[in-house]
Amino acid sequence: MRFLPLLAALVLSAGAATAKAPCGGSFNSFVDGLKKEAISKGHSKSTVDKFFASARFDQKTINADRAQGVFQMPFLDFSQRLISQNRIDNGRRKSKQYDAVFRQIERQYGVSRGVLLAFWAFETDYGAFQGNFNTLNSLVTLSHDCRRPDLFRPQVFAALELYERGDFSPTKTTGAWAGEIGMVQMLPADIIENGVDGDGDGEVNLKTSAPDALMSGAQMLSHLGWRKNEPWLQEVDVPQNLDWAKSGLDHQMNARDWAKQGVKPRYGNLPNLPASLLLPQGRKGPAFLAYPNYRVYFEWNKSFVYVTTAAYFATRLEGAPRYDAGNPDPALSGNQMKQLQKKLKARGHDVGKVDGILGKLTRAAVQKEQIRLGLPADAWPTTALLNKL
Known part of the structure; x- marks a missing residue:
């Protein structure tokens, strides 16, 4: 598609x-x-x-x-819809075909080839559409x-x-x-x-x-502010007793301090960089450390699910393993998400437009209400939260 x-x-x-x-x-x-x-x-x-x-x-x-309904999809569904083995194979072929160009880009701009390959794939299927x-x-x-x-x-x-x-x-x-x-x-x-x-x-x-x-x-x-030769996203394993209120893009600490909290990389080493713990589908789903370059993606595209999928796909094209999908709580339907957004707005939260899309503002509001209600504050809305509100 x-x-x-x-x-x-x-x-x-x-x-x-x-x-x-x-x-x-x-x-x-x-x-x-x-x-x-x-x-x-x-x-x-x-x-x-x-x-x-x-x-x-x-x-x-x-x-x-x-017709923007695709952005209502949760991260796992959205990413699995966009990322196919064919796109991975084609990306690796393009990496070899234009190796000299990518090496020049990496020297001159410090932008890793996986980042551009992912945009190229998602925007036009490597130029085909x-x-x-x-x-x-x-x-x-x-x-x-x-x-x-x-x-x-x-x-x-x-x-x-x-x-x-x-x-x-x-x-x-x-x-x-x-x-x-x-x-x-x-x-x-x-x-x-x-x-x-x-x-x-x-x-x-x-x-x-x-x-x-x-x-x-x-x-x-x-x-747009890309920091040369720095990572953007890294999948991690997280302990079940983590303080989930520290997760999300509004919170940040050095990656090595995250390690002291029990966060472990699934591949590579943790850099000496500020990082946010990203839980696209809550504490039971995949987890990532998002570095400063991840935020540059939002200057290219405002959709949280698109940005996270593009950033993750870029790591896959450079050899990262398939994410651990975990077993997240079921996502709210589009209508349930709109109900949630209306309830959050009624409580004074800024969620932007009531559109059924779980974006940055809605996630931040969800986390605040989870803290208030004594629920695990992982910014993933559930029917339990909706009912409590």
Whole structure:
């Protein structure tokens, strides 16, 4: 199953406006407003007219934007759905095929190859499925839509800049429904800021050149704060008598201090780095130490389940064993999760949107209520917690 349209929506853009962007109303009038703004930014009227001449509203883009149910899946289900032996085998073949490129990336950016291979796999199946949505139509449609215009409106003008450079076609450039382009799916503004000519042909082509895409992805991670040559995620075994209230991304201590608490790595050694104990499905499921680079993933994608799956898959591609799935308590259904979020909001917790997705804010609120109610505070919501609330 192809996940590209579902994953793309949560990618962050560099340069999103802070003020609420104009949206809605007549689509043609909205496009006229974009054209006027483009001219006010210094683009010539003739160029602007040519760029927007083919812009059309795309209902398929809106439909894809609203279809985000996959993120309601718990980590084990989500990761097993995305990670297959075929993707692991293909990743290892790509690692050998582009070994020289990965070695250059590792020297220059300190980004381990597994990290980029995992993004490459999940975003486009190593370039095989890059999306067939007209990029301009998607960006203009999502800018017109009032759900997240601040994110997408700046991307329209970035695409215009790429058009002026000869690197974008209003009628032919295609990609994901949310406007990302190429093998690792980058938005136009990110291409401008982080695009790298990895193959030395004088162009940055993220759709057909794997070296360009990989080098650009590494540059983007570096720009987002990736710490050179440091780990990002490591599976661990945890003692059953651990203070679970210390788990979660809001809590951190040195990995070696975690060792003093009885936390043991399932492979490798524990580094001298700050780490959070991550329990994606509670104390009875798999456990990981998340290092500072893990948090950079959230600058690429906001979904907790996607980030954790991508980070874990990166370790698998570099030889880590399959996780110990354990025997976690059953996950709440989507409707139960929404009920939980409403109850948490009623108690004054910030859980963001009531969407049935167990994200960072909901996890933090769950843990606080578990502490209050005297339950194991592992941030994994259960029917027992729901009933007590």
